[in-house]
Amino acid sequence: MSRRKRLVVVGGVAAGMSAASRARRLDPDLEIEVFERSGFVSYGSCGLPYFVGGLVREPGELVVYTPEFFRQKRDIAVHVQHEVTAIHPDEHYLEVRDLVTGRQRQVEFDTLILATGARPVEPPIPGLDLKGVHFLRLVEDGIAIREHARALVAQGRRKAVVIGGGYVGLEMAEALVAVGMEVAIVERLPQVMPNLDREMAELVHDELRRHGVALYLGEGARAVLGDGGRVRALDTDARTLPADLVLVAVGVRPNSELAEAAGIELGAGRAIKVDEFMRTSHPAVYAAGDCADTVHRVSGRRAYIPLGTTANKQGRVAGENAAGGHARFPGVLGTAIVKVFDLGVARTGLTTREAALAGLEAAATTIRHGSRAHYYPGAGKLHVRLVHGPDGRLLGAQMAGPVDAVLRIDALVAALHAGMTVDQLYELDLAYAPPFAPVWDPVLVAARQAMNAIRGVAD
Amino acid sequence: MSRRKRLVVVGGVAAGMSAASRARRLDPDLEIEVFERSGFVSYGSCGLPYFVGGLVREPGELVVYTPEFFRQKRDIAVHVQHEVTAIHPDEHYLEVRDLVTGRQRQVEFDTLILATGARPVEPPIPGLDLKGVHFLRLVEDGIAIREHARALVAQGRRKAVVIGGGYVGLEMAEALVAVGMEVAIVERLPQVMPNLDREMAELVHDELRRHGVALYLGEGARAVLGDGGRVRALDTDARTLPADLVLVAVGVRPNSELAEAAGIELGAGRAIKVDEFMRTSHPAVYAAGDCADTVHRVSGRRAYIPLGTTANKQGRVAGENAAGGHARFPGVLGTAIVKVFDLGVARTGLTTREAALAGLEAAATTIRHGSRAHYYPGAGKLHVRLVHGPDGRLLGAQMAGPVDAVLRIDALVAALHAGMTVDQLYELDLAYAPPFAPVWDPVLVAARQAMNAIRGVAD
Structure with missing residues (x-):
């Protein structure tokens, strides 16, 4: 008598629920169980600062879907307040404790996806247990x-x-x-x-x-x-x-102890080492999200850069492959963007320092230029820094300026992905209209400045 | 007795003043004269609607530099209210009329740059001469x-x-x-x-x-x-x-009559035909800006797409080459962006219709997705349309949504420039943080949808 194949996912936030949902989408017959230690699944933890600051009123607004939704609409059994305490990949089972009842049980799986996330680093100083x-x-x-x-x-x-x-x-x-x-x-x-x-x-x-x-x-x-x-x-x-x-x-550190205790190989930052298919060193186990490492596309090195968007993408790949697919996650550029009061800050690729650490010869060019036509109200100054090799190959970019100006980083992401030089960057037909950009977009001004620096000429 | 070489520029707005300035930068010995028919030079005509609407208070705010600035700081002789009435490239002189005094004279040149711009099309209907x-x-x-x-x-x-x-x-x-x-x-x-x-x-x-x-x-x-x-x-x-x-x-039509009368070849839209060095069919004459045509990088065809940013870039190239340089203008993608009340609209590359006209087989995918994390205040819906070939090669993109969301078009510009497929677009490590984007950026959602459409699978 054949039983349904069972996929178990450890962790029910970004990577875990993406993985479970993707697996269900591809294989309606799979039995899927998710164990989540906290009381919430599928929430946007990146939104927590905005909840604290009051921009988001209720914690429920951060939740994308409830356990009931997954159970009823996607036939995914979600167990919150359940902690997985040990995994046994060779024997295809894990041990889980119900944190409410204290009851411990064993759960068998055919395939396991680890999406255990990360936790805040605790610095080695006294007093962290104080109230407040x-x-x-x-x-x-x-x-x-x-x-x-x-x-x-x-x-x-x-x-x-x-x-x-x-x-x-x-x-x-x-x-x-x-x-x-x-x-x-x-x-x-x-x-x-x-x-x-x-x-x-x-x-x-x-x-x-x-x-x-x-x-x-x-x-x-x-x-x-x-x-x-x-x-x-x-x-x-x-x-x-x-x-x-x-x-x-x-900072955070990956929750990789379960994997490590089971003999699964760790990678960058002691996160679970994965290949582009999100496979760990054990054939029955995938990992995704903040507990997993990845590859930096510019340096070519393994990296641990936990981020919500990466977690969702990796989860989707792990879920697809756990259901017999062949998806791949191509690695990251370390792209990040943050609003700090009225300043937008964005970066991608390598900084000068990171390039040096990766053994790459690099120079950098920083410019400051209007973010919009000078006469258009609300124009501010955007700083753009390009990090490039001696041959002009773009290695990274950083921006700081008006909040609505720094999404330009995405153009640099595409340029980096394509392996462009600063000369090629300068050729881009970027968008121009007074409310959005000056006639010479700051990215083009930076590219030109970088070209001049490389050639040793003035502008 | 040798005289200084003389560069004459016809037209003193975006392309003309960029050209004159660039030539001066590269060749301090050149004699440079600019003739401009109107009373202003070096102004942002793209800002005129914002002046009419009151966002820009004084016309002077649109002006980047005055004729005095060019004369004193850049040794460029700028003559406003001077209309060039004929050019004689083989004989290396032109005829110019002072619109204030009515005086006509001849001016010799070694090199000529035509930056005569464009003028509004007058539709063939009665009553256009009425007051109002x-x-x-x-x-x-x-x-x-x-x-x-x-x-x-x-x-x-x-x-x-x-x-x-x-x-x-x-x-x-x-x-x-x-x-x-x-x-x-x-x-x-x-x-x-x-x-x-x-x-x-x-x-x-x-x-x-x-x-x-x-x-x-x-x-x-x-x-x-x-x-x-x-x-x-x-x-x-x-x-x-x-x-x-x-x-x-x-619409506008190029002011190409002077060139045409002088036997210079016209190109797309009856604009002055130029090569990538902004050379016209006459070796002593360059053209740049709204009077010149260009090449569309996706279709490979000649195109007339006048725009302020293109005018500045072409002017710079023409000025550099007129001063003995070897710069090139690589063509355009037809990128455009516009604010219509509270809607941002952007486009690049080819529309479905333009692809068909260019003889390219094309399909399109349109999605609607949050422009920010769903819980972040001010999140709106961004529509993204990708036009792509049957092999997935990106041919164009269009966006409409919140004003601060559509600068994402620049990522598509870079992707188009690099010849990416929608699969490659999906791999981009685009920026994510709640105030800027949802975990799945709308561009990635569109790319995935396009991949699915090409493969004939559901998401």
Whole structure:
């Protein structure tokens, strides 16, 4: 008597639910079970800062689909508050605990997709267990931070310290300012956003300061200090900052322990190593999303760059292949975009520093040019930095300027993908009309400047 | 005794002043003279609708540099209100009339650059000489229309009719609404913006009607009717529309008569035929800007697509080569972008219809998808239409949606330039963050849909 083949997905957020849905789409006969440790599935965790800041009113707005939707419309059995505690790929089963009842059971699978995500890094400093110290990962975290911040503001206790100047730290700094807190960012490196070259990061510093955010750069967090079990300050290498609330946002690490314990190979950043088909080192196991690594298309090296859009794409590929398909994920350029108050910041490919680390000879050209026709209201200045090889091949790009100007990064993404040189970039027939761009688009101005620099001529 | 070599430029707006400036940059010894028929040089004529609508307050804001600037800072002799009446390339001189004094003289040149621009097409209907009938080309036209429209509104005479639904017609309709007029657009074709496929143009129709603009599509203008020498109505094939002001915006034609009379070859749209170095058929004469044709990079055919950004680029190339350089202009994709009230519209490459005219087999895929994360405030729906060959090669793209979403067209420009297929487009690591894009960017959704359509599978 043949039973239906069973696909089990561990993790029910971006990659997991994309994988499950794609597998169902291709194979109506497959039995599909998803185990999710938290109480929510299929939500946009990238939206949490906007929920904290109040732009998004209800956590439910972040949820794309509910477990019931998946059960009823897609015949996918979703188990929230179920933690997978061990996987046994050779024996084709895993162990799972119902976090509500405590009951443990074994679940067999034919194919397994690991979409276990990532979790915030906990820096090795004392005091992280104090009340008022937060991490941001789950919807539950967002709710807790928002409630706490609002309660503090109502009491006139407004001091917030964000440890970490990555994009989550920056988005959360803005959110905390929006709810009325006075925010300081403590960053160990001499700049925020380490995936920008210093010159571009300085523009972000200016914008943060313009909005009243205090920056303590090149200062490590040493200890969170408490008072009666509650946070009251943060000690850095250089000073003590009073704090009613501390948010720790020093990056994430992949939840790869289940895989590692099962003997599955890890790759970049200790994420689960996958090939372009999202296959792990075990033939019955795929991995996708923030727990998996990938390939950087410019450097050709393995990279760990967790991001919501990548998670969705990888999940879709894993689900398709788990259902017998042959989809591939082509790798990333490390594209990122972030709004920091009124400044848009975007980047793709390699920075000067990343190029050097990848052993590539690189130079960079930075220009500042109008984002629209000079006479059109709301025109601002857009900074464009192009990183290129000595032969002119584009290696990366960074932008900072008006929020509505930086989606231009997508043109650079396509150019990088195509392996263009700065000369070819200069040939692009980019869009022009006064409300959108000046006659010489900043991208073209940057390309021309780069061409001149390479040839050693003035413009 | 050797004299300095002399470069003469006919026309002092975008192409002409770019050419003169570039030539000066490369050759400090060149004698450079520019003759401009109007009273202004180096202005952004694309900004005129925004001047009429009041977003730009003074005509001077549209001017980039004055004749004095060119004379003093760049040693370029600029003569405004000077009309060149004949050119004699073989004999290396031209005839020019001072429009103020009426004085005629001959000017010798070694090299000539024709940047004579274009002028509005005058449709063959009676009544165009009535007071209150306007064309838009020069700064002077913009001033006249603004003054006239404001005066009419002050008298409660609010009826404006725009003949022509191209982008100038649309921008001017919005401008006239902004100053308080009730606007109707009369367009001979069944849609506005003939460089969009019908399905996309319908979105523009909706937006115009939403803002109170009446559309009379598929109706030719037959006669402008007057009363005591002033316009009072427009007769179309189907009706009589009362009109206090009529704007005629049915396209432009190149000012190529000087060249033609001198035996210089004309090309697409009766514009001056140029090669990629902006050389005309006469070795001593270059042409650039709205008077010159170009090559469409997708169809490979000659095309006449006058646009400010192209004029600047071509002018720069002509100026460089006139000074002994070897720059080239690589052709266009027909990229265009326009704001119509709250709708952004953009296009590049070929429409379905243009592909058919170029003898290319083409299909199209249109999708509608969120422009930002669904939970982020201000998210709207972006329509993306991809035109592609049976092999998946991208031939063109069109977009309509939120104004801040359509700069994505630049990614399609780069993709087209690189000759990408829709499969390759789908691989792009486009930027994602909630304020800018949803996890699946609309461009990727469109690419996937196109892939599915080509393969005959459902998503």
